[in-house]
Amino acid sequence: MFTGIITDIGTVQAVEQKGDMTARIACHxxxxxxxxxxxxxxxxxxLTVVAKGQDWFDVDISAETISKTNIGMQHWQPGxxxxxxxxxxxxxELGGHIVSGHVDGVATLTAMTDEGDSVRLTFTAxxxxxxxxxxxxxxxxxxxxxxxxxxxxxxxxxxxxxxxxQVTTWGDVAVGDVINLExxxxxxxxxxxxxxxAS
Numbered sequence: 001m002f003t004g005i006i007t008d009i010g011t012v013q014a015v016e017q018k019g020d021m022t023a024r025i026a027c028h029x030x031x032x033x034x035x036x037x038x039x040x041x042x043x044x045x046x047l048t049v050v051a052k053g054q055d056w057f058d059v060d061i062s063a064e065t066i067s068k069t070n071i072g073m074q075h076w077q078p079g080x081x082x083x084x085x086x087x088x089x090x091x092x093e094l095g096g097h098i099v100s101g102h103v104d105g106v107a108t109l110t111a112m113t114d115e116g117d118s119v120r121l122t123f124t125a126x127x128x129x130x131x132x133x134x135x136x137x138x139x140x141x142x143x144x145x146x147x148x149x150x151x152x153x154x155x156x157x158x159x160x161x162x163x164x165x166q167v168t169t170w171g172d173v174a175v176g177d178v179i180n181l182e183x184x185x186x187x188x189x190x191x192x193x194x195x196x197x198a199s
Contacts (some may be wrong), residue, residue: 001088002041003147004096004131004138006168008084010042012076013056021061022050023076035189039087041167044143044180045069046087046101055187065167070102070142070178081169096136096145102159105129107141110155119160120149121173125181130154132183138168140182144168 013024025042031052035039038049040057047059066072076082107129111122123141125133133139134155137148146158166169173179 001087002099002101002143003088004085004143006083006085006139007132008146009167009169010082010084012078012080012082014078015076020063021066021071021076022058023061024056024058024084025084026056028055029084030059030085031055034086041083041085041099041143043070043082043102043139043181044099044101045071045103050188063166065103068105069180070106073106073178081172083168085143097140099140099143099145099182101143103180103182105181107181109173109175109177109179112173112175115159117162119165120131120157121160122155122157123179123181124155127154129181129183130156133198138184141179142169143180144170 006195008028010027013026016022031054034049034052034057036049036052039046040049045065047061049057050060052076061071103170105124105126107125109121110124113120113132118161133151135148135149135151139146139148144164149157149159160170
C-alpha cells in the first residue's frame with residue numbers, strides 16, 4: 001500500500017523487451033535499505049524490485065500492466081522522469097490517501113490554466129471510471145494523491161500548488177498527455193454498496 005505522497009523522482013535509464021519489459025530506474029533512495037522483492041510505485045504503478053545497485057533498481061513490467069497504464073501509451077524511454085514512492089511501513093504517516101498502486105486506467109490531460117502560482121488541470125476519464133470520481137474526493141494521478149475540485153460528466157479538475165509541481169514530475173506535463181489514474185478505493189466500495197442497495 002502507498003499514500004500518494006511522492007518521495008523521490010526517478011529517471012528511466014534503460015528499457016529492455018524480452019518477454020516482459022524490464023526497466024532500470026535511477027533514484028536517490030538508499031538502496032541498501034530496499035530489499036529485493038520490495039514494492040515501489042513508479043508513476044503510480046506498483047512494481048517489484050528484481051535487481052538493484054547503489055542508486056538504481058530494475059523492475060519487470062508485464063504485458064497486462066503495459067496495456068492498462070501509460071507505460072504502453074507513452075512508452076517509457078531513457079530520460080523519462082517518474083514519480084516514486086516506497087511502500088508504507090507500519091507507523092508511517094498517512095499524509096495522502098490509501099493507494100494500492102493498481103492503476104485502473106488512464107485519464108487524458110485536456111487543459112492547463114494558471115491560477116496565481118497554482119495550475120488548474122482538467123482531465124477526461126473513461127466513463128466506467130468517471131462515475132467513481134467525486135468533488136472533494138481523492139484520486140491518484142501518476143501516483144500523486146490529489147483532491148478533485150469539480151466533476152462534469154467524464155471531466156474533472158484538480159489544482160496543483162507550486163510545491164507539488166516542484167517535488168513531482170507534474171512540472172513536465174503537457175495537454176494531451178495520458179496519465180495513470182487510480183480511483184479512490186473507498187469511492188469504489190461506496191458505489192458498489194449503492195448499486196447493491198438499489199437492486
